[in-house]
Amino acid sequence: MNLDNLMSKHLTRYFDSSKTIPADSLQQLLRFLRSTPSSVNVQASRYYVLGTPEAKERLADNLGERFLDNGGKIRDASHVLIFTTRADLPGSHLDEVFGKEKTDGRFPDPAKQSLWESMTRDFVNLRTYGYKDLTHWMEKQAYLALGMTMMAAAELGFDATPLEGFDPASVDKAFKIRETGYTTTVLLALGYPDTAKAYTNPISRFDHDRLFTFA
Numbered sequence: 604m605n606l607d608n609l610m611s612k613h614l615t616r617y618f619d620s621s622k623t624i625p626a627d628s629l630q631q632l633l634r635f636l637r638s639t640p641s642s643v644n645v646q647a648s649r650y651y652v653l654g655t656p657e658a659k660e661r662l663a664d665n666l667g668e669r670f671l672d673n674g675g676k677i678r679d680a681s682h683v684l685i686f687t688t689r690a691d692l693p694g695s696h697l698d699e700v701f702g703k704e705k706t707d708g709r710f711p712d713p714a715k716q717s718l719w720e721s722m723t724r725d726f727v728n729l730r731t732y733g734y735k736d737l738t739h740w741m742e743k744q745a746y747l748a749l750g751m752t753m754m755a756a757a758e759l760g761f762d763a764t765p766l767e768g769f770d771p772a773s774v775d776k777a778f779k780i781r782e783t784g785y786t787t788t789v790l791l792a793l794g795y796p797d798t799a800k801a802y803t804n805p806i807s808r809f810d811h812d813r814l815f816t817f818a
Contacts, residue, residue, distance in 0.1 A: 617797040618676060619798070624682060639748040645741065669770070677792060687787050701723075761793060
């Protein structure tokens with residue numbers, strides 16, 4: 604990965620609708636996304652992979668009236684990922700996580716697995732009743748995966764543009780997401796840039812000394 608190229612590149616605003624991400628590259632990206640970490644391995648996200656014109660059109664038509672200008676990005680992208688996050692965190696979800704960890708042999712020592720489960724439940728209780736930020740905390744895990752997936756897309760040779768301009772309730776309704784116990788958090792458009800419309804002006808960021816404090 605050439606970091607110099609990434610540091611001088613604008614996010615893609617216009618995709619080339621004639622270009623499609625190869626199936627093997629998309630699957631590699633999804634395998635990477637599946638591997639991304641989350642705090643206490645909570646795995647509170649699910650992902651909708653939209654690759655058909657019909658699915659992308661449905662999303663574009665249901666962004667909400669204020670955000671219709673993002674419809675072009677959705678329609679022209681090769682694929683769009685809908686990142687969704689659990690609306691709550693029932694004990695049954697943690698039981699599922701712990702069961703998968705046992706199946707995968709994450710903690711071969713049963714005592715360590717038991718200790719891990721106890722610590723995880725305590726931490727989730729802290730988020731729920733102490734900090735009272737359970738929903739926000741779970742959404743942060745989705746954004747962690749989002750950032751890592753954007754870098755992975757660059758490594759695989761295509762662009763990834765996050766979109767927050769949408770009405771979650773409208774997207775949830777269009778794809779019946781809330782019926783699954785999840786809700787839309789953020790969108791990620793994937794594809795290749797329309798070079799004729801690419802921004803070539805410099806990016807603007809604060810200077811090094813404005814951003815970093817060394818101790």
